[in-house]
Amino acid sequence: MSGLIFDLDGTLIDSAPDVHAAVNKTLEEIGTGGLPLEQVRGFIGNGVGVLMERVIAAKGLSQDAHASLLSIFRRHYDADPATLTTLYPNVAETVAHFHAMGLPLGICTNKPEAPTRTILESFGFLGAFDSIVGGDSTSARKPDPVPLLTARDRLGVTDVIYIGDSEVDAECAQRAGLPFALFSGGYHRQPLDELPQSARFDDFAELPAIIARLLAETA
Numbered sequence: 313m314s315g316l317i318f319d320l321d322g323t324l325i326d327s328a329p330d331v332h333a334a335v336n337k338t339l340e341e342i343g344t345g346g347l348p349l350e351q352v353r354g355f356i357g358n359g360v361g362v363l364m365e366r367v368i369a370a371k372g373l374s375q376d377a378h379a380s381l382l383s384i385f386r387r388h389y390d391a392d393p394a395t396l397t398t399l400y401p402n403v404a405e406t407v408a409h410f411h412a413m414g415l416p417l418g419i420c421t422n423k424p425e426a427p428t429r430t431i432l433e434s435f436g437f438l439g440a441f442d443s444i445v446g447g448d449s450t451s452a453r454k455p456d457p458v459p460l461l462t463a464r465d466r467l468g469v470t471d472v473i474y475i476g477d478s479e480v481d482a483e484c485a486q487r488a489g490l491p492f493a494l495f496s497g498g499y500h501r502q503p504l505d506e507l508p509q510s511a512r513f514d515d516f517a518e519l520p521a522i523i524a525r526l527l528a529e530t531a
């Protein structure tokens with residue numbers, strides 16, 4: 313039995329506008345000017361703790377403020393994580409396609425589990441995903457393989473393909489020993505050709521054919 317596990321930010325959703333809004337509300341609350349959207353987009357992918365370290369470094373603030381800034385950020389973000397967030401083109405149709413096929417589907421993201429669930433619910437996706445692992449759901453975060461292997465175990469399948477957008481996801485899949493399909497339209501920082509990958513796609517409409525090929529190879 314095989315399943316699919318998806319990364320969230322930069323893969324299924326463009327979450328950067330809501331993350332950016334919460335970062336700038338946090339900075340405003342401490343009387344500091346905001347950061348541009350594109351800079352904050354580049355800070356996403358290693359979880360909210362690292363995001364806040366990058367914000368603090370970008371603003372030249374003291375890392376001593378990390379815990380309090382992270383808690384202000386979580387208050388703003390968790391209250392409103394989906395208003396400005398959008399699905400990438402053809403994501404809804406493609407997830408519905410895999411769900412209708414009866415493929416077990418999971419999420420493995422470094423975003424904390426609570427806002428992950430709020431976002432999935434707001435897009436009507438909660439019922440489609442049987443296993444949701446966030447950055448605070450296990451003892452480790454990607455690129456450590458533990459969250460991805462936990463998501464696989466919770467799906468109750470032996471074979472999974474991981475679908476993600478970044479060097480964090482590519483390394484995680486490699487360390488977990490799982491096939492990896494790379495979405496080129498997300499938040500990667502390294503050149504795409506340098507990332508370990510089993511397949512690459514630019515549009516979710518291409519994914520069903522890629523998954524059919526990878527599943528046939530793993531069978």
Ligand SMILES: O=C(O)COP(=O)(O)O
Nearest residue numbers: 321357358359421422423
């Ligand atoms: O860094 C985050 O908070 C989430 O990023 P991810 O969904 O790409 O794992």
